[in-house]
Amino acid sequence: MILEVNHKPSVLLVDDEEMVLTSIRAFLALETEYNVHSFSSPAEAVGFLENSAVDVAVSDYLMPNMNGIQFLARTKQLQPETSRVLLTGHADKQSAVSAINEVGLFQYLEKPWDNAQLLLVIQSAIERARLLRDLRSKISELDTAHSSLKDIQRRLLRAFL
């Protein structure tokens, strides 16, 4: 599951309230060129993540069957580089703290949200995810280069000794 760097940024929205999904989708459609995928069921969103890479996952907290922290923990397992954002109307500090500690949250936002701030958070979340993916692919390039250098060194030593 590798996203090309030139590929359009991909945003996943999860909220059991359709009205919230529609509002954010409309805002992003107007202001950005992102591919936005929205789900009112966290289980369906997990199914999507099993097959498609996204740059950022924005999730509600209070949802039936699976809460936002459980969903983002699953996201982290499936796609470690994806940035995780919690957007919640359930403003209790306990859920904020556990979200930050358990799932390594990128940002915690409260409803009602500010569109300008939401956009800024999503933009930097995308940048972070892309830098991480970039870093990972550079590291693996380095690993490959390193092992082929080792191989050359071994052959050189064998030729001269």
Next chain:
Amino acid sequence: MTDLELEANKLAALGSLIAGIIHEINTPVASILSNNEVVLRSLDLLEKAIAESQTERAQSIVAICRSLASVDKIACERIAGVVRSLKTFARCGEGDIQMVDIHSSIRNAVALTECACKRRIAIEMDFGDLPEMECYPQAISQVMLNLLVNATQAIEGEGKIVIRTRLDDDSIVISVADNGRGIREEDMSKVLVRGFTTKPEGVGTGLGLSIIKKIVTELHGGSIDFESQWGVGTTFHVRIPVRRSQVGKGA
């Protein structure tokens, strides 16, 4: 029973729901606020698209605005619904005796309770065919709210509450059944006694059921009883005469 007692009990019941009520209103408000901003921005972009004769772009912006307008309608209806249910509880004291459709009082109490437990507890309503009832509507709504709040607090995790109504001779019988933890054998005789509670401090005052017992018996000439099994659930039955004249004077 004083107005002050009634008011304090009502506030305690509502207070336990307040976080849920806030959440219920906050979500549509968040949506409307965002939509308003997006629509204003859309108008700017629409003006530009028209000036540049970009018909397709203009059409897509119009489509966005349409979808937001329909979301706003749903969002406003949600807020109006919560406010309507809250209004039932807005006045202080007993109010006046009125002819009331008891089912609408029950629905209001259910709507408020659902704000706090929608994702956890399913509330089912199984209503019989009932005539309008002569009662103090505020007080009866308070009885329903108390019984429902108690039922939700008896259920740990997921569960179900079933409300049934039926006409029995000249009385209306309302039953509220939960599949929560139930009442222990040794507590049964104390449940309707003033000041008795098994809830932690800050959750229960031990006054709720004793006050609703007074509302039912003294104000309405009715009766209240319950059946319960530890670990299985509890059902409360409230019986109220359809006409107050049938029972003579109340409180």
